[in-house]
Amino acid sequence: MAFTRPTGKHRRPSRLSRTTASAAGVAALTTTGVISGLAAPALAAEGSSAEYAHTGLTQSISIGDSLADEIDAQAAAQKQAADEAAAKAKAEAEAKAKAAEAKRKAAEAKRKAEAKAKAEARAKAEKEREAKERAARAAERKRLGSYVAPIDGSYVSTGYKTGGAMWSSGSHTGVDFHAASGTQVQAVAAGTVVEAGWGGAYGNNVVIRHNDGTYTQYGHMSSLSVSVGQTVTPGQQIGLSGSTGNSSGPHLHFEARTGPDYGSDIDPVAYLRSHGVNV
Structure with a gap:
């Protein structure tokens, strides 16, 4: 006898359904006499027909359940492997994200840190520059406020x-500094x-008004290096010594005054x- 199944999609029956179906099928076959007719010689040769009929049915059900369990186990293993792979991929992705x-x-x-270091370096350089500028200004003020010999x-x-x-006054109104002709003469202060x-009697001369309100005069020079209205600094050349005017020889006549005259x-x-x- 052949058994056919309608076409279409089917789900594999559960273990309980398979067992029930198998038992029902065997019962049907027994009722129609198919199993009885087919198994009669074997049953007659081996013993009680009821015992051997029951033994054949048990083997058939056991083989079917074992295959189903194996398929279920394989499916469970595949699902576990897939879950583990997904968990591993997730962990790797999270690790990469954390590392990034x-x-x-x-x-x-x-x-x-580099920006902070650069900013600190710029600030330090700026402070150093300002300190140098202050020192230079102080040095210049000091220099401008200093006095030197003529x-x-x-x-x-x-x-x-x-x-x-x-x-003409009967006495020397200044002092004479020893100097050969052409020696540099310099302003004593700014x-x-x-x-x-x-x-006149002073020959080529220069008079300078200083910042404290005093004046200095430089006479008998052979040449001059400055002009009226020009500002000068301490030590700046204003001319060369000589013997012009009322002079007995090269030297520098130098006076300090409270006024220009x-x-x-x-x-x-x-x-x-x-x-x-x-x-």
């Missing part, structure tokens, strides 16, 4: 108030030139020493 985030944070921290390395050859017929040119003279050596010049 850690790398990003490290890069950001490095960038911030001729470097010279000495006083004729003192202040020395008497003699050479001077100031503004108020006279530059021929000064003749007759307002003060002791030039004391004046220079009061400003720290060693003469």
Whole structure:
């Protein structure tokens, strides 16, 4: 006898359904006499027909259940493997994401540290620059406020108030610094030139008004390097020594005054020493 199944999609019956169906099928076959007719010789040769009929049915059901269990186990193993693969992939993805985030944070921290270091370096450089500028300004103020001798390395050859017929007032209104012709003459302090040119008995002379309101005069020069209205700094060249005007030989006549004109003279050596010049 052949058994047919309608076409279409079917689900594999559960173990309980398979067992029930198998039992029902065997019962049907027994009722129709198919199993009885087919198994009669074997049953007659081996013993009781009921015992052998029951034994054959049990083997058939056991083989079917074993195959179904194996398929279920394989499906469960495949599902477990798929779940484990998915979990592993997820863990790897999370690890990569964490590593990428850690790398990003490290890069950001490095960038911030470098930016901070650069900013600190710029601030330090700026402070150093400002400090240097302040020091330079202070040094310049000090230099501008300083005094020097009118001729470097010279000495006083004729003192202040020395008497003699050479001077119309009867005495020397300044001091003479020893100097060969053409020696550099320099301003003793910062100031503004108020006279530059021929000064009669003084020959070629320069008069400078200084920042403290005092004046200095430089006479008998062979040439001049400044003009009226020009500002000068301590040590700046204003001309070259000579023997012009009422002079007995090359030297520099130097006066310190309270005003720009003749007759307002003060002791030039004391004046220079009061400003720290060693003469």
